[in-house]
Amino acid sequence: MMKVKRYIIILITIFISMFISCKSVNKKLEKMNSFKFIGVWKINSVEVFDEDEADYTDNMLNKEIKIGSNEIKILDNNKKQVRYKLKAVKSDYMLSYEKNVSISKYMNGKEFIDLISVIDNNQVVGEFFLNSDTEMTFIYHGYLLNLTKISENVSFRSDEEEKDINSEIKYDDFDTLEGVMLGLKTPREELDDMSYTEESYRTLWISHHNYRLGYVYAKENIIFPRLSGIWSLRVKENSKDGFIIDEFKVGVYGEVSSEKNEISNNFVTNIYKSILFVGNDYIAIQKYVGDNFQGNYPIYEIIPVSNINIDSGLQVNEIFNEKEKEKYLNELKNKIDSLSDEEKERLNVGTYDESNVAIKRELGKWRFIGKILPKNMNEDGEEFNIGILPEKRFINYNTMYISWKDLKSELGLFKDAFISPLGKIALIQFDKYISIYKIENGMLITEPIEMIPIDENEEVIMAEWCDGSYVEQWEKVFLDGDVILDDNY
Structure with missing residues (x-):
């Protein structure tokens, strides 16, 4: 009996302590x-x-x-x-x-x-x-x-004014139709015999009509829009004389004969290519050239789609204006200054490659990145951020209506986030799925509309959005693809 009383007293004490604590916080x-x-x-x-x-x-x-x-x-x-x-x-x-x-x-x-x-x-x-x-x-x-x-006194608009504004917003947003081509890459994996798998690519098509999802499709390779129509990009691994060379095949979707093939037939070394970003007119890649591939890509390049198998990418002067180039050089210097002596010893810190720049996803944006080349090209270099966002010629849309910090506070751990240009839906990438969330009045509704399964290793390398009549046009390309989710219209 005494034990029961003691237990009750302890519970009451805890409750009072919690009440006092909460009350003190509320009073504060x-x-x-x-x-x-x-x-x-x-x-x-x-x-x-x-x-x-x-x-x-x-x-x-x-x-x-x-x-x-x-x-x-x-x-x-x-x-x-x-x-x-x-x-x-x-x-x-x-x-x-x-x-x-x-x-x-x-x-x-x-x-x-x-x-x-x-x-x-x-x-x-x-x-x-x-x-x-x-x-x-x-x-x-x-x-x-x-x-x-500037004042202790606060006054807000009247209720009638607020109702008028809200009714206008609802009227403008009455009919919303959006779609996105989402490019996914599965990176190479090392096998037991020290060789590597090929990289694989696919494209998801996701659309909604006033927040109701349509069919979610998936097709092999990267399917992307250009001014001249819908195009397709695939990577072909060629092997000869014991060497492997990755070759890009690109052309108008469905017209195989139009695929551009400009690769050299000279197989004297390995050339491994991995896509980091796909835009309308440019792609960004990481590359290895040598005889002992160990999963490292020391070379970055930005390549025009019109000359996609070119030996080297755009030069810094072709990517940045004078002010931006100065910022790029400052970022490079700051990165070198932050390195230890041991790190500097393995890198070519005395010179920089005029084309070792790429575009990559980071914190919900496509961003320019650079890399300091290693002395041993079988190793990886040292990546550094460039505080410049790609302009319109590289990417049409690159905006986050909800900050990374706000998303993180709402959703916890996630890999990436994509918000539609009209600010209606958010695609949030977790380890094994992409969750689709509704956005209302600039705020995320944290219960997902749907969850799309993906492979844990898949990376997003493209997000091309459209709205209105373009949704139906773009979707036609995917109608013979695999259906990931059924029609919800």
Whole structure:
């Protein structure tokens, strides 16, 4: 009996402790609500975490953010019935994964800092912390905003105005039809006899009509759009005299005779090629040339589709303008300076290859990357990021309407993310499937519409989107392909 009483007392003690703890946190947040962050704030400066948004920073300066007890207006984005969540974070808390920026620079010697999340429909709209009673740092999508309080009093638009705006949005978005060609690559794998498998490629077709999925198809090789129609790209492995040379075959889809074949017949060494990116007019590859392939690709190249088996890729001067080239050289120098003496010893740090540049997926964007060549070309080189996003001639669409950080906070661990140009759906790549999510009012609805199974090793090397009448045109190419998911229209 005594044991039971003791057990009950312990439970009551725990419950009271939890209640007091929660109450103290709520009181702390209530106090902050009452005296600190409620009010009208002016944007003094903008730090860009997302290069795509850099052109819009001037339009944000001196604009207002209004924060109420249960409503917030961030620029033109008004959210009603929001709630605030307070948490104490340490210096390693990440503000931007794209820029690798942590909160440490704002700690000012503190062990913790109070971070407040703005939550709407169980999703984080933004985050902020107070530097003082009148100074705030606000993280919103791809921006870090420095704010100054200009008023304690807050007023929002009337309910009738809000209804009018919402009705206009719903009317404009009434009929949405989107599709995407998603190119997938299965990389080579080493076999027990030290040889390697061939790489394989396929293309998925995914479409939706007002969020209802159509058939999801899959076809071998890479199928991609160009101004002249739909094209096909495949890799053919040629072997002769003990050597292997990978050859690209490309042409208008369905017209085998139009495939371009410009490869040399001179088999004097191995040439292994692996595709990193496919665009309308250019592809990016990694390549090995030599007699002892060990799974490494020290060479990067960007290649025109019109001359796809060319021996070397575009030169730096053909890829970047003068300002961009200067940035590229600075990134290269910074990478070399960060290397240890042991790392420098195995690399050609004294010279750089004018064409050793590629395009690759990273943090939800197609990005330029470079590589420092190794002295032993059987080894891998040293990759470095180039802080320049590819322009329109390389990729038509390269935007993330929802930041990587926001997606990570909602979905946890995932490999990649693709958001449609109309901002209606998101394709999130996990280890063994691609989940399709609905987006409403710029926010991700975290219950997936559908999950498409993929191989754990598959990598996305292309995402070409279309909408409207193009959806039906593009889909025709896939009608004789494998059906991954049934029609949901």
